[in-house]
Amino acid sequence: MRWTALYARSRHLTVALAAVLLCAAVLPLLLGDSWSTVFATVTLGAAVAVAGVGLSGQDLDLDRTASFRWPPRRLTHLLVIGVVAGGVMLAAQGLADLPIDSSWILRDVAGLLGLTGLAATLFGGQFGWTLPMGWAMTAALVPKAVGQAYDVVAWPMATADSAQAWWVAGLLFVAGTAAYTMAGAHR
Template sequence: MRPLTLYARSRNIPSALVVLPVVVLIAWSALHSPWTPLSASLTCLAAVLVATVGLAGQDPELDASTAVPWPFWRLAHLLLATLAATAAVLLVQELGYEPSSATFVVRDTAGMIGLAGLAATFAGARLAATAPVLWWAVAAIMRPGESLTARIVSWPLGSPDDAVTTWTAAILFAAGVTAYSVKGSR
């Protein structure tokens, strides 16, 4: 078998690619009336949770003992997960009349992928979903504010034109992708 096929199978990527559009379509159909930043962000979160399901292999000892350039594979994995989750949300939301801006979807998906990468690196792949879910939950219940702290904490629901929310998501994405690529899952 080819290394790409083995890597994809060991990370459950084929099943995630099949489930991803289904989950996004279900989330969109349940939340799109009306399509708000809250519902769009929740749909992005659902896509990220499916796309990041395989951040660790089934046998950590086997992964640690092979002479494979893991940083490259892990980087490609997160970048392709970001691309797949973003594309799924952007395509499905076009079924409605009021799609969110592409900037909003890209920002939310990238930031949440970064959070998942950070959680996988420091807490393990099984807990990778906790960081994006918890941050999204705090942002959803937090009262919107104009302070810098409020804008950083509520970045998933902030305006796509706000530089603070965009930079927060970009920093989370860069930190998560870098940490996961270099160190891998705990």
């Protein structure tokens, strides 16, 4: 179990957990009646993004010399981020009676998690926050007047029953988790 404690320390998991709780639980409760899909998208993006910063350690060369296989641990780390962010958001929905569908939360967590994995693989773990936070903020600003493309470009803001949004989130999830699991964070 010693490697687990070292892994948690090197990835700043306690700070990430506190930040996820702050983003996904406290913000919805503070916003109360002004809670909307826009705030939910940005909040969920922030919750996934802050935990994504820990997807790499301080010394990637040291990580690569470990005597165990990294892919299962990378996949587990990424999935735990999604479970915690989504679970906390679902719990906040129940506590404050907020009008966000649980399938919407599941879809957005999956897509944002994939973006986090892609960002860590392409830019490094310290920049794992860039793609999920950037796409969440962009989606909040895209006008609905763009028609059919809205569900593709602004998939985090689309309704829970949008097939296009589910496809985009699913593709991002598969691509991001596969890239991060196999390659790890960029140097």
